[in-house]
Amino acid sequence: KSVPFGQPGSLPIPHEVLRRSVTGNGNNLNGQTYDYVVVGGGLAGLVVAGRLSENPDVTVAVIEAGDSGYDDNRKFVVPSANLYDSAANTKYDWKFETVAQSGLNNRVTPWARGKVLGGSAAINGLYYVRHSEVEQNAWAKINGEGPDGTWGWNNMLRAMKKSENFTPPRKELLDAVDINFNPASHGTDGPLHVSWPARSYPPVASFLQSVAELGTAISQDPDAGQSWGAFVATSTINPTNWTRSFSRTAYLDPYAYRSNLHVLTGHTVTKVLFDQGSSSGGGGDVRATGVQYSAASGSDRLNVNAAREVILCGGSVNDPQILQLSGIGDRSLLERHNVPVIVDLPGVGHHVQDHVSAGLTWEPSQPSDIPPQRVTNDPVTDSYVNSAIAYVGANTLYGDYRATLVAEMRQERAATVAALDAPEAVKRGYDLTYGVQVDDIFTSDVGPIELLCAISFGGLSVQAALQQPLSRGSILIQSSDPFAAPLIDAGYLTNRFDLETMRTGFKLARQVANTKPLSDHMGSEQVPGSSVSSDADWDRWIKDHVQTEYHPSCSCAMLPRSAGGVVGTDLKVYGTRNLRVIDAAVPPISLSAHLMAATYGLAEIGAELVLKERDEALKQSSSSGGGSSSPASGNASGSTPVSGPASGAAASGSPSDLSSKSSSAATLSLGRLTAWQLASVGVASSALLAFAL
Ligand SMILES: Cc1cc2nc3c(=O)[nH]c(=O)nc-3n(C[C@H](O)[C@H](O)[C@H](O)COP(=O)(O)OP(=O)(O)OC[C@H]3O[C@@H](n4cnc5c(N)ncnc54)[C@H](O)[C@@H]3O)c2cc1C
Numbered sequence: 280k281s282v283p284f285g286q287p288g289s290l291p292i293p294h295e296v297l298r299r300s301v302t303g304n305g306n307n308l309n310g311q312t313y314d315y316v317v318v319g320g321g322l323a324g325l326v327v328a329g330r331l332s333e334n335p336d337v338t339v340a341v342i343e344a345g346d347s348g349y350d351d352n353r354k355f356v357v358p359s360a361n362l363y364d365s366a367a368n369t370k371y372d373w374k375f376e377t378v379a380q381s382g383l384n385n386r387v388t389p390w391a392r393g394k395v396l397g398g399s400a401a402i403n404g405l406y407y408v409r410h411s412e413v414e415q416n417a418w419a420k421i422n423g424e425g426p427d428g429t430w431g432w433n434n435m436l437r438a439m440k441k442s443e444n445f446t447p448p449r450k451e452l453l454d455a456v457d458i459n460f461n462p463a464s465h466g467t468d469g470p471l472h473v474s475w476p477a478r479s480y481p482p483v484a485s486f487l488q489s490v491a492e493l494g495t496a497i498s499q500d501p502d503a504g505q506s507w508g509a510f511v512a513t514s515t516i517n518p519t520n521w522t523r524s525f526s527r528t529a530y531l532d533p534y535a536y537r538s539n540l541h542v543l544t545g546h547t548v549t550k551v552l553f554d555q556g557s558s559s560g561g562g563g564d565v566r567a568t569g570v571q572y573s574a575a576s577g578s579d580r581l582n583v584n585a586a587r588e589v590i591l592c593g594g595s596v597n598d599p600q601i602l603q604l605s606g607i608g609d610r611s612l613l614e615r616h617n618v619p620v621i622v623d624l625p626g627v628g629h630h631v632q633d634h635v636s637a638g639l640t641w642e643p644s645q646p647s648d649i650p651p652q653r654v655t656n657d658p659v660t661d662s663y664v665n666s667a668i669a670y671v672g673a674n675t676l677y678g679d680y681r682a683t684l685v686a687e688m689r690q691e692r693a694a695t696v697a698a699l700d701a702p703e704a705v706k707r708g709y710d711l712t713y714g715v716q717v718d719d720i721f722t723s724d725v726g727p728i729e730l731l732c733a734i735s736f737g738g739l740s741v742q743a744a745l746q747q748p749l750s751r752g753s754i755l756i757q758s759s760d761p762f763a764a765p766l767i768d769a770g771y772l773t774n775r776f777d778l779e780t781m782r783t784g785f786k787l788a789r790q791v792a793n794t795k796p797l798s799d800h801m802g803s804e805q806v807p808g809s810s811v812s813s814d815a816d817w818d819r820w821i822k823d824h825v826q827t828e829y830h831p832s833c834s835c836a837m838l839p840r841s842a843g844g845v846v847g848t849d850l851k852v853y854g855t856r857n858l859r860v861i862d863a864a865v866p867p868i869s870l871s872a873h874l875m876a877a878t879y880g881l882a883e884i885g886a887e888l889v890l891k892e893r894d895e896a897l898k899q900s901s902s903s904g905g906g907s908s909s910p911a912s913g914n915a916s917g918s919t920p921v922s923g924p925a926s927g928a929a930a931s932g933s934p935s936d937l938s939s940k941s942s943s944a945a946t947l948s949l950g951r952l953t954a955w956q957l958a959s960v961g962v963a964s965s966a967l968l969a970f971a972l
Contacts, residue, residue: 321398329530412504670726
């Protein structure tokens with residue numbers, strides 16, 4: 280039996296989690312030098328920063344545009360708050376919008392993105408869903424790798440498991456709904472809690488059965504590469520206290536005492552800085568020396584130096600914007616906005632793919648079937664989040680018509696690619712990615728449609744979401760002002776096959792709701808209702824109603840440079856020696872899954888690549904007898920960081936000084952540290968924290 284928060288015998292109060300010291304004072308980083316500067320403290324940023332800083336000799340700075348979120352912690356950590364006390368559309372959301380979408384009757388649609396520590400993982404729906412082996416191997420293939428390469432399925436599965444701390448469902452849940460899992464497909468030593476909510480509601484079990492009645496079997500193990508079928512997905516839930524687990528709670532909060540990791544919030548990175556002379560010694564590639572950042576449009580621009588690397592983790596919208604503002608992008612775009620060109624890289628901001636979705640809604644036939652429509656403060660009740668889903672393969676969706684459809688997709692490939700309004704290199708990449716979507720994915724069991732059973736806001740809804748769009752969009756700066764949002768053209772439904780797949784998906788969603796046993800829970804259909812029945816009705820309704828499922832990706836795609844790629848298999852931005860992108864902007868193709876499981880895996884792999892390169896550089900430097908291994912004292916990478924104002928650095932001790940002395944906080948010379956650095960090394964009392972923050 281559950282006990283409300285704060286009463287004897289109750290679970291820990293979620294908002295009393297460990298509060299990691301961070302600083303909002305930009306001067307604390309100004310002029311300092313870190314080994315790695317991570318741009319964005321979101322999902323991937325905190326994974327990368329957390330993993331790099333496991334080594335006390337490595338210094339890391341994270342700069343996050345949003346707030347820490349600690350003062351509003353309940354909004355983030357109570358699972359049901361993602362619906363009933365949502366951070367979307369608040370100051371924790373970038374509140375982006377698309378431009379008018381020609382495929383959606385010229386509608387402008389919202390694009391929520393988290394602007395807080397944890398990024399979109401702090402505000403998302405908690406679905407933890409893995410993509411398929413087929414898709415990951417296609418991703419590897421178009422980048423010249425096989426299934427056993429860095430970007431093949433085996434390595435991605437290993438990395439996703441590395442980040443995971445899996446707990447099986449509790450008995451009450453297993454009694455209520457058909458949940459299957461294979462423990463071997465999960466990791467148990469990682470920091471990210473993955474489990475199921477504490478309880479369920481009758482329509483959840485019925486949804487799975489109705490979907491199965493219509494040809495999509497209940498999956499026995501959706502997490503090991505065969506991601507299709509119907510199942511209750513895992514959620515990023517910590518079952519010890521029924522709170523959300525996310526990159527902040529998993530990779531940052533537990534490390535309050537890590538002195539070599541500094542986190543600055545409330546500051547936007549405005550551009551990456553380069554050593555313009557460095558290209559001659561680096562095979563033509565430029566060297567990133569740090570970043571410029573600022574609290575607000577009219578505030579001072581400050582600089583922090585990166586001795587080894589700058590790592591972009593700003594997410595699918597902001598990464599391409601930061602690159603373009605820094606002079607990396609399509610030459611004609613940059614020149615139009617008076618941004619000096621550092622690397623002419625036409626693919627930056629292209630190849631954008633997103634899932635679009637909408638829900639059909641019914642009145643519940645029995646109101647007791649559905650959860651309360653608010654945060655109740657009872658942890659077990661508040662742990663309920665929607666998670667029953669089904670990935671419906673093209674075969675089930677289309678039956679015999681699939682072969683015709685795939686033939687038509689192939690036939691239209693060349694003309695579709697030629698019609699894309701994008702630089703030539705991007706068209707070559709479109710050809711590659713369109714090719715594997717049609718030939719490898721539409722011909723497999725991977726689901727181009729996801730159905731979701733949502734029991735929220737007093738209604739029962741079956742949603743359909745397009746997973747493998749053949750349409751493409753772009754994210755391009757509209758001015759050189761880093762505080763102006765970029766132009767987001769999602770390209771929704773501009774490819775005719777996407778509309779057709781969506782229509783088929785919505786028809787199936789209605790059929791599922793009208794099939795027993797789910798139909799027993801359904802009263803009258805509220806949305807769209809009986810007035811929508813012909814194909815033309817559906818197309819009109821779809822264009823008027825679909826919007827993002829919040830999974831934009833591919834805006835800094837890993838593809839060959841000649842195919843409009845932005846990063847290579849080492850995640851380095853082409854034309855640079857030490858600038859990487861590590862986050863959801865990187866996949867070259869859309870994945871049939873919610874995006875965060877793959878992004879956790881990608882970030883784990885990214886951190887490993889970074890550390891491997893560091894180890895190799897250190898080995899090389901010690902075998903050649905050259906210099907110090909610490910970039911702080913001489914810079915192993917062999918170049919001089921940009922000179923910044925260095926205000927206070929001498930007086931307070933640089934972060935690099937910290938790392939070289941601070942494996943044990945006791946060895947620190949406290950007299951040389953600023954208050955916030957004291958907080959970072961764990962000698963802080965709450966009073967000091969208050970002062971420091
Ligand atoms: C409302 C919503 C619901 C979602 N639901 C789910 C779900 O249920 N399951 C799932 O798997 N996925 C879901 N997603 C998607 C998932 O959360 C994202 O794909 C994932 O978080 C992407 O990780 P990321 O690291 O690429 O970006 P983010 O997590 O968005 O992190 C980017 C960070 O960089 C910061 N940043 C950006 N620009 C700058 C700058 N110039 N300077 C400093 N900092 C900057 C941002 O503020 C942010 O904190 C959802 C997303 C949203 C928005």
